[in-house]
Amino acid sequence: MSLTPSTMLALGTPAPDFQLPDVVTHKMISLETFGDKTALVVMFICQHCPFVKHIQEELANIGRDYHDRSVGIVAISSNSVETHPQDAPEHLKAMALTLGFSFPYCYDETQQVATAYTAACTPDFFVFDRSRRLVYRGQLDDSRPGNHQPVTGKDLRSAIDAVLAGDSIPEDQKPSIGCNIKWKPGHEPAYYGAW
Numbered sequence: 732m733s734l735t736p737s738t739m740l741a742l743g744t745p746a747p748d749f750q751l752p753d754v755v756t757h758k759m760i761s762l763e764t765f766g767d768k769t770a771l772v773v774m775f776i777c778q779h780c781p782f783v784k785h786i787q788e789e790l791a792n793i794g795r796d797y798h799d800r801s802v803g804i805v806a807i808s809s810n811s812v813e814t815h816p817q818d819a820p821e822h823l824k825a826m827a828l829t830l831g832f833s834f835p836y837c838y839d840e841t842q843q844v845a846t847a848y849t850a851a852c853t854p855d856f857f858v859f860d861r862s863r864r865l866v867y868r869g870q871l872d873d874s875r876p877g878n879h880q881p882v883t884g885k886d887l888r889s890a891i892d893a894v895l896a897g898d899s900i901p902e903d904q905k906p907s908i909g910c911n912i913k914w915k916p917g918h919e920p921a922y923y924g925a926w
Contacts, residue, residue: 735851735910735911735912737851737856737869737870737906737907737908738851738922739868739869740849740857742865742866742868743864744864745864745865746859747844747847748762749761749837749839751838751839752838753836754820754836755824755828755835755836756835760835760837764805765803765805769861770803770859770891771802771804771863772793772802772856772858772891773805773856773859774804774806774856775809775845775848776806776853776854777809777823777910777913778808778817778818778822778826779817782853782875782910784876785875785876786854786874786882788830788882789872789883790830790832791830791831791833793888793891794831794833795833798833800895801895803834805835805836805837806834806835806837807837807838807850808837808839808853809838809839809845815913823836823838842912842914842915842918845920849920850912851922851923852907852908852910853912854907854909855868855912858887858891858894866890867887867900869886869890870886870887870904870905870908875908886904
């Protein structure tokens with residue numbers, strides 16, 4: 732299992748728009764879905780990755796903890812189902828229902844949304860402010876499978892809380908790390924393998 736870090740997209744980058752179906756409700760989700768929210772969290776995850784499995788309960792907790800606050804959250808899986816059928820929409824739906832996700836979980840079949848966000852790994856997190864400018868891209872927290880650090884979500888939670896409070900976020904951010912996104916042959920973006 733090779734480890735892939737986040738690309739650390741430039742802070743201040745506008746959130747790329749998207750139109751993706753929620754695997755649970757089948758409703759189309761876009762930036763406009765979260766138009767009234769102060770903060771927006773876009774996370775790239777999947778069903779099979781051990782790095783995602785390690786933190787999936789905390790992802791559900793974050794969804795519940797911020798559900799009644801002005802935070803939009805969307806999870807996206809962009810993995811090729813040709814090579815990883817366990818990441819097909821029906822399995823993503825089962826994951827969302829089992830964990831009780833309170834946010835949309837979308838499937839990016841064309842992988843164009845992952846490329847637009849320069850998503851590289853699962854998990855990969857992006858936090859945008861009210862003007863939908865990137866203010867945080869990095870790790871959930873210091874925990875990794877096998878390193879015995881507690882899963883707290885402290886880095887991501889701190890970024891969300893800062894946006895809600897109107898505070899600035901330190902630019903010294905640690906990249907997320909995990910399994911690489913499983914690109915369809917010929918769909919690998921220019922940044923793939925650049926680390």
